[in-house]
Amino acid sequence: MKKELPLTLQQLKTIYGEDWYLFIKEIIPNCFCSTCLGVVSIVNYKIFVNNLNDIILRGHCAVCGNPVNRYIETGEDEEYVIKIKKILKLQRELK
Numbered sequence: 001m002k003k004e005l006p007l008t009l010q011q012l013k014t015i016y017g018e019d020w021y022l023f024i025k026e027i028i029p030n031c032f033c034s035t036c037l038g039v040v041s042i043v044n045y046k047i048f049v050n051n052l053n054d055i056i057l058r059g060h061c062a063v064c065g066n067p068v069n070r071y072i073e074t075g076e077d078e079e080y081v082i083k084i085k086k087i088l089k090l091q092r093e094l095k
């Protein structure tokens with residue numbers, strides 16, 4: 001089973017750094033809704049990271065309100081992985 005840990009929006013901003021605008025411009029408005037059968041914006045989402053260092057948004061469709069997930073393959077980008085690992089390590093130490 002894939003393990004997922006929750007991230008805060010602030011932690012996600014730290015991971016994206018200078019690429020944060022890409023997240024807002026390209027990820028948020030480009031989610032697939034299986035009810036609308038089209039590309040929609042995701043709203044009211046929660047952020048998770050899995051054991052592959054990929055980020056998952058779990059939220060709702062801005063149009064119909066049904067659940068929408070967005071999988072982001074940050075685990076394939078070394079720069080993101082370094083930051084994700086740092087954040088998760090810090091999080092473990094604070095517990």
Ligand SMILES: [Zn+2]
Pocket residue numbers: 033034035036037040061062063064065066
């Ligand atoms: Zn929809």
